[in-house]
Amino acid sequence: xxxxxxxxxxxxxxxxxxxxxxxxxxxxxxxxxxxxxxxxxxxxxxxxxxxxxxxxxxxxxxxxxxxxxxxxxxxxxxxxxx
Amino acid sequence: xxxxxxxxxxxxxxxxxxxxxxxxxxxxxxxxxxxxxxxxxxxxxxxxxxxxxxxxxxxxxxxxxxxxxxxxxxxxxxxxxxxxxxxxxxxxxxxxxxxxxxxxxxxxxxxxxxxxxxxxxxxxxxxxxxxxxxxxxxxxxxxxxxxxxxxxxxxxxxxxxxxxxxxxxxxxxxxxxxxxxxxxxxxx
Numbered sequence: 407x408x409x410x411x412x413x414x415x416x417x418x419x420x421x422x423x424x425x426x427x428x429x430x431x432x433x434x435x436x437x438x439x440x441x442x443x444x445x446x447x448x449x450x451x452x453x454x455x456x457x458x459x460x461x462x463x464x465x466x467x468x469x470x471x472x473x474x475x476x477x478x479x480x481x482x483x484x485x486x487x488x
Numbered sequence: 489x490x491x492x493x494x495x496x497x498x499x500x501x502x503x504x505x506x507x508x509x510x511x512x513x514x515x516x517x518x519x520x521x522x523x524x525x526x527x528x529x530x531x532x533x534x535x536x537x538x539x540x541x542x543x544x545x546x547x548x549x550x551x552x553x554x555x556x557x558x559x560x561x562x563x564x565x566x567x568x569x570x571x572x573x574x575x576x577x578x579x580x581x582x583x584x585x586x587x588x589x590x591x592x593x594x595x596x597x598x599x600x601x602x603x604x605x606x607x608x609x610x611x612x613x614x615x616x617x618x619x620x621x622x623x624x625x626x627x628x629x630x631x632x633x634x635x636x637x638x639x640x641x642x643x644x645x646x647x648x649x650x651x652x653x654x655x656x657x658x659x660x661x662x663x664x665x666x667x668x669x670x671x672x673x674x675x676x
Contacts, residue, residue, distance in 0.1 A: 409591025418660040422634070422641045423652075445597040449667050452603050456616065457635055459607055460510055461550045467613040472512050473505040474525070482504070482526045486496045486533075 408432045413443045417450060496529040503546050507553050513620055514632035520560050528553040554637040561629055562647070583661045586668060598671055606674075615674035619666050630655065631662040 408416070413436045416429055425433065437444050459465045474482070504525060511524035532539075532552050539548050588594050606612050623631060630648070633639045639647070645655055 409587075410593050411587045411591040414664060415660050418663050419656050421663075422656055422659060442593045442597045445599065446667070449597070449600060449671075450663065452600060452606060453635075453663070453667070453670075455603060456607055456612070460513070460636075461547055463544055463546050465506070466608045466610075467509070467616075471509050471613060471617055472518075474508045474522070478508075478518075478522045479500065479504060482500060482522065482529065483497060485526050486500065486529060 408436050410436075410440060410443050410446075413437070413440070414446055417443070417447055421450070496533040499529055499532065499545070499549065500525075503549055506546060507549060510550060510636070511553060511557055513617065514557050514636050515560055515564075516621060516625075516628065517564075520564060524553060524556045524560055527556045527559075531556070557637050558633065558639065558647075561633065565629075583664050586664060598675055600671070600675070609674070612670075612674045615670050618673060619669035622669060623662060623666065627658055627662040627665075630658050631666070634659055 413433055416425060416433050419425065420433075437447065460467060507525045507528055508521055511521035512518065515521050515524060528549060532549055535552070539545070586594055600606055620628065620631075630644065633644050633647070634641070641652055641655055644650075645652055648655075650658075
């Protein structure tokens with residue numbers, strides 16, 4: 407049986423490579439019985455969604471967080487006029 | 489296409505902050521992020537006829553920005569701590585600490601609730617920024633290249649001269665510790 411530590415690693419690696427057939431089965435069986443690892447998987451998916459949203463116009467992140475300072479904006483503007 | 493002007497200054501007004509924020513989350517240096525935004529707008533203007541008008545202007549600009557971020561990582565890698573010597577040892581501890589010796593999670597993972605609600609919550613985005621900034625530089629760069637700039641594993645391996653196994657291990661550590669940090673910070 408795979409441990410949570412194993413499964414978290416495999417779930418992560420599935421984002422970077424195709425898991426083998428037996429790895430897939432191992433992950434699936436573990437997720438059936440382990441709430442924590444199901445949550446881990448959900449959280450990974452949520453993070454993916456968050457990063458995708460950063461690229462869109464309707465990102466809720468936009469009202470908050472760092473902005474270009476007025477100086478920086480002006481510097482860029484000058485370079486664009488360059 | 490509404491709002492489509494082939495004028496980089498208009499793009500700066502409309503998209504400047506979003507581009508800056510996106511670059512800063514990855515590069516973590518305000519000057520580099522500013523450079524990325526500037527170069528993006530210059531390149532975008534040169535490539536403006538290549539924009540079909542389908543899909544969002546912002547997404548198109550972000551696509552260009554991703555390449556500029558990669559370029560800036562390359563350019564500045566040696567100047568900064570990105571080439572630190574032994575990141576492996578401390579990272580190992582940080583993820584191992586999340587598990588019991590028998591491989592179970594040391595602490596239960598919490599329910600984050602409805603994904604859409606989460607992404608509307610200011611505290612989530614503040615926590616994400618805080619947690620990304622807290623990542624050790626080498627992990628942060630790898631994480632950004634993979635999860636934000638969208639580089640494939642093989643490309644990153646070539647770029648940074650690491651093995652795939654090494655890369656996957658570092659990505660696992662960065663994702664697991666990010667999740668942990670987020671949970672602590674945004675759920676309160």
